[in-house]
Structure formats: C-alpha cells, structure tokens
Amino acid sequence: MSLLGKKFNAPVAGPMGPFYAAGVVVFYGVWKVQSALMDTPQWKNDPRNPNLKSAKPAEH
Known part of the structure; x- marks a missing residue:
C-alpha cells in the first residue's frame, strides 16, 4: 500500500x-x-546598489 494514495497516470x-x-x-x-x-x-551612487564600483575596497 502506498503512503501517497493511488497513482493516476495523468499528464502534468x-x-x-x-x-x-x-x-x-x-x-x-x-x-x-x-x-x-x-x-x-x-x-x-546608492551604497545598496550591487553594481556600485567603489574607489577602494573595504579593509578588514
């Protein structure tokens, strides 16, 4: 017995x-x-813009 019920061969x-x-x-x-x-x-020039090319990379 299947847990999902009866299988119907319907096109999906x-x-x-x-x-x-x-x-x-x-x-x-x-x-x-x-x-x-x-x-x-x-x-x-918005800092949230992923295309913004900053002049210098952020330092850690």
Whole structure:
C-alpha cells in the first residue's frame, strides 16, 4: 500500500507547459526592469546598489 494514495497516470508537464513558459517570461522581464532601474541616476551612487564600483575596497 502506498503512503501517497493511488497513482493516476495523468499528464502534468504537457498541460503546464504554457505556465512554465509564462513564468520564464515574467522572470526575465522583472530581471531586465530591475537591472535597468539600478542604472538610473537616483540609484547609481546608492551604497545598496550591487553594481556600485567603489574607489577602494573595504579593509578588514
């Protein structure tokens, strides 16, 4: 007896394909908008910006 119940051989990946593709498109769009906003003048010199190139490295 299986702990998960009866197995049904229903297709999962096929019907979910458009949702997977939409997730990839949304992820790519958010990534592009985020990287574009990090280059705006408002955030260009913000210390929280990961693209900020500091003049000297932090010393320990």
